[in-house]
Amino acid sequence: MGQDAAWGAAPAERADAARNRLHLLATARQMLAEQGADRLTMDALAERAGLGKGTVFRRFGTRAGIFRALLDDDEQVFQQQVLSGPPPLGPGAPPVDRLIAYGWARAVFLIERRDMARAALDGSQPVPTGPRTPMSHVHIRMLLGQLDLGGADLGMLVVQLAGALDGPVLLYLSSDELASTPEGVAARIGQAWQDLVERCF
Amino acid sequence: MGQDAAWGAAPAERADAARNRLHLLATARQMLAEQGADRLTMDALAERAGLGKGTVFRRFGTRAGIFRALLDDDEQVFQQQVLSGPPPLGPGAPPVDRLIAYGWARAVFLIERRDMARAALDGSQPVPTGPRTPMSHVHIRMLLGQLDLGGADLGMLVVQLAGALDGPVLLYLSSDELASTPEGVAARIGQAWQDLVERCF
DNA sequence: GCTACAATCGGGGTAAAGTCCGTTTACGGA
């Protein structure tokens, strides 16, 4: 077997493509920090990275795709802490405690990256919507799997709980609310999540 | 007091403006049904409605704004059924039963309008984000208010539960999943919601 | 009915997203 994970896996990214992808992500992150999400245009990104616009679009498909890639990147680091950090977030604590800790951590994570996360939304679906299950879902499902839920629809429950965690930041809370007291909002989300979970499980 | 609801209310919409707004909404709804959300462009809408492009933008501010207006419109009808229909959805049943019934109804409502609802999303915030609280939140809050929740953060709990209901359709489920078995998905969301609520309250 | 004002209308203009295709380049095999 080669490095490909499974049959039908991606046919191995070419070296220059990988280099450019990394370079574009780094440039995008820099521009995001300097100027904010709404000022980040594809043309500007391409120019600042010293690459063609076509390259940017082939890599990320969509403007939202760039922010999604950035977010995925951060989520991977986050997931490391979740999987290998100390309890109760990491392994070793009872599932319910881990679920609660996960909610607190995710709230902080998302609020810190609220601009990125919102810019990653994309009402259209044609190509950009990846069939990849978010890591967040995988983790919640894993924890719920260790609980006794009767005959509940685990798959849908996972998605609903993820919605309870992400919905406030992604959909409902205004940017003003999020910006004026980020830590306060994160704490409220975490606490409300804890109340909800303790009440349910 | 005049027709204005409160101090600082909108200075009364001019008659022609109102007529055009209604006409644009009707035209948009028609185009949405005929060609789908992604083929609905502002130019086409303006032309088909026999109005100028500028008019369309002044009315709705944004492309997403049109879909938001359409959705608001439908939600108002829906809310009527919720407020004055027969129990358990309407008044007369215990709060928990009404909450469960509301989840089922909302799932059906949202799935039937999934394209509209997704197109109404808009990652940007500057102008389009209205400070108006969605009717959905108002209603959930009303029902939760009748329950004993200890010292829980009612406001955030409402938003989280709304996220649990809307998140699947708006954020996570792929368009393919939604399109292939809409009724099935609605039923799963409704059932999972019921399980969650029964477990919590 | 008439007038002054303010809001609406209209459509041309700008900028940014996304597409296309001819050119260039990495990389596996001989």
Add this chain to the structure above:
DNA sequence: TCCGTAAACGGACTTTACCCCGATTGTAGC
């Protein structure tokens, strides 16, 4: 090391959302 191929590159091109401002029109007050 060289070659053939498939993938990546680049930037001109098209489409579309959104802005602007002079022309037009509804409405309150007389």
